[in-house]
Amino acid sequence: MSSIIIICAVAVVCFAGYAAWKNRKKQSAAEDVPASDDAKNTDEFSKAFFERAQAGETAxxxxxxxxxxxxALLQGMLQSAGIPSYTDFTHINKFYGPLTEATPSGLSIRLQILxxxxxxxLAVVNDYTKTKGSSAGITVYPKQQ
Known part of the structure; x- marks a missing residue:
């Protein structure tokens, strides 16, 4: 009979300890997650791009x-010149490697401007390609009207 009481007491202590541990873990996880902030989700290159696009400018x-x-170099140069930009597919080349560098393809990085x-x-890109000595792998799209 006393062994049943001891087992029940141990079980109660275990359940209480588990509940306290789980509650503490939940509270610490909530404290570690920063509040959602749209500015934190947008990189510096794209922030001004989206602000101006939302104001009505066409991209x-x-x-x-x-x-x-x-x-990376062109986006930094554009940013330095006060030209905001936005890129798509910047990390896809890590998966496909030399395949994307050999030919322009649907897997290429796309850079948008206003x-x-x-x-x-265009002046920044022309200066970059002249300094680099090659425009291989860089396709410039004509200005939209």
Whole structure:
């Protein structure tokens, strides 16, 4: 009889301990997750792009790039020139590697700008390709009207 009481007491203590541990874990997880902030979900290159697009400016696809390095450098140069941009498929090249660098394909990185910034952005890209010595892997789309 006393063994049943001891087993029940141990079970109650275990359940109480488990409930307290689970509650503490839930509270610490809630404290670790920062509040959702749209600005944190958007990188610095894209933030101004989306702000101006939401204000009514029209965007267009500007470049198709097959190289992440070109994309990073060009996006940084555009940002330095005050030209916001947005990219799609920046990480797809990690999966396909040399396949995407060999030929422009549907897997290439797409960089978009606002139409009002087209001429300035084109000057930045032309300067980059002249300095690089090659425009391989960089496709420039014509300005939309």
């Amino acid at each position: 267009q696809q500007f470049l198709q790039l097959s190289n992440q390095t070109d994309c 139409i009002n910034d087209y001429d300035d952005a």
